[in-house]
Amino acid sequence: MHFSAKTKNNIVLYLLVALFLSAGFYFLLKKETLWFFVLPLVLIIAYYYVVSLDKVLLFITFFTPLAINFQDPRIGATLSIPTEPLMFGVMIVFLGNLLLERSYNRHVARHPLSYLIYFSLLWMLITSFTSHLPLVSFKHLLSRIWFVVPFYFVAVPMFRNKKNIHRFLWLYMIALSGVVVYTLIRHAAHGFDEESGHWVMSPFYNDHTAYGAALALYLPVLAGYLFYPGLSLVKKLLTLPFLTLFIVAVIFSYTRAAWLGIGVAGVVLLLVLLHIRFRWVIVGAVVLVAMGFIFYQPILNRMEKNRQNSSTNMERHLQSMTNVSSDASNMERLNRWASAIRMFKQRPWLGWGPGTYQFIYAPFQLASERTVISTNFGDRGTAHSEYLGPLSEEGVFGLLSILALFGYTVYLGLMLYHRAEDKEVRVMSLVITLGLITYFVHGFLNNFLDTDKLSVPV
Numbered sequence: 001m002h003f004s005a006k007t008k009n010n011i012v013l014y015l016l017v018a019l020f021l022s023a024g025f026y027f028l029l030k031k032e033t034l035w036f037f038v039l040p041l042v043l044i045i046a047y048y049y050v051v052s053l054d055k056v057l058l059f060i061t062f063f064t065p066l067a068i069n070f071q072d073p074r075i076g077a078t079l080s081i082p083t084e085p086l087m088f089g090v091m092i093v094f095l096g097n098l099l100l101e102r103s104y105n106r107h108v109a110r111h112p113l114s115y116l117i118y119f120s121l122l123w124m125l126i127t128s129f130t131s132h133l134p135l136v137s138f139k140h141l142l143s144r145i146w147f148v149v150p151f152y153f154v155a156v157p158m159f160r161n162k163k164n165i166h167r168f169l170w171l172y173m174i175a176l177s178g179v180v181v182y183t184l185i186r187h188a189a190h191g192f193d194e195e196s197g198h199w200v201m202s203p204f205y206n207d208h209t210a211y212g213a214a215l216a217l218y219l220p221v222l223a224g225y226l227f228y229p230g231l232s233l234v235k236k237l238l239t240l241p242f243l244t245l246f247i248v249a250v251i252f253s254y255t256r257a258a259w260l261g262i263g264v265a266g267v268v269l270l271l272v273l274l275h276i277r278f279r280w281v282i283v284g285a286v287v288l289v290a291m292g293f294i295f296y297q298p299i300l301n302r303m304e305k306n307r308q309n310s311s312t313n314m315e316r317h318l319q320s321m322t323n324v325s326s327d328a329s330n331m332e333r334l335n336r337w338a339s340a341i342r343m344f345k346q347r348p349w350l351g352w353g354p355g356t357y358q359f360i361y362a363p364f365q366l367a368s369e370r371t372v373i374s375t376n377f378g379d380r381g382t383a384h385s386e387y388l389g390p391l392s393e394e395g396v397f398g399l400l401s402i403l404a405l406f407g408y409t410v411y412l413g414l415m416l417y418h419r420a421e422d423k424e425v426r427v428m429s430l431v432i433t434l435g436l437i438t439y440f441v442h443g444f445l446n447n448f449l450d451t452d453k454l455s456v457p458v
Helices: 005-031 036-051 054-062 083-101 110-128 134-158 162-189 208-225 233-253 256-273 278-294 297-307 313-320 328-346 388-419 423-442
Strands: 066-073 077-081
Touching: 005 134, 036 054, 036 083, 054 083, 054 110, 054 134, 054 162, 066 388, 110 388, 162 208, 162 233, 162 423, 208 233, 208 256, 208 423, 233 256, 256 423, 328 388, 388 423
Parallel strands: none
Antiparallel strands: 066 077
């Protein structure tokens, strides 16, 4: 009797699962232990690592919003369970296949965006050797690689099938909506006040700003599905509850940076619809960023003179992004930024090493800039910026690499929108680009790309 390869694989899978279930019942009855029942799940995942890495990637995507941080003292690091170990496994399998087969999709490998990623990783490697804390830097580099390999080098060929793009988006959004419902229920028990809004999303998101960033990232995508060509009216109506839920969640996340990102994405959408040439948008963005870095000190001084408490009122809530002297979180953010700039000035070319900011910035704080939430040891977090963090840790080329990656990604997305003939591709490329813009703007105020919660979708 002849069996297809797929049938043979399924037979092997069923036999192995039956074997492990039998062993599990034996251990339950004879040894009174349940741990062996975990092995069939491990076996199934291992099976898909071999036969379909795409499905493992989608599995990771679904569990990313649901993952919980676990502190492992043996390796001196915090892992997101179950996603980061699974991503590490994908990286090992991918690199193993690459070494054995010595082949990979040439279009992806030689794409300009890939070269920017190569440079970014290479520069991280170089600055890890020159790092003030080499062990910390090499760990940081390794974690960056196990984020990049699965969700770029494995995912991009997978996304050539448009169905996988939709699966990827909806798996994350469905799981995130579960977290939103959980968060809103907990928040309602506290009267939806702002203070509790900072922590009710735990243990799934340790910070309300990361939670808000994820929500903002997917708002344009959900809105885009309402206009997606070929999508039935019923499916569009089913999208509405998700969109409404996410809007409510963003409001009660009390995340000002998320609103800022959404606002900028809205402006970009308007420019696109008005057919403003993209080159002028890029020139304007580059000029604004350059001016921000050149005149950062006067800007900080001006912001510190602005005295207004943050409020749950939406208008004042948005205004408080620049009202820092009586808002501890904003004041501390300025303290981190100023410390990062001073670190950069001392090591402008190679920086202090990837991942080292949180261990080194303490001596760079000024007494006049410290806040009630500052620490003498400087052990509470990062530079609060996707841009100043690399600048202080990897020097000027670290900043340039992240700017090039973000800028070129937006360029690709908007060019695809303008040049694609397929309406589905046009809509999807536009809304995904707008979603990414919300995070790239958010990145001026916070940094979460060293976590799975944002590195997976971004």
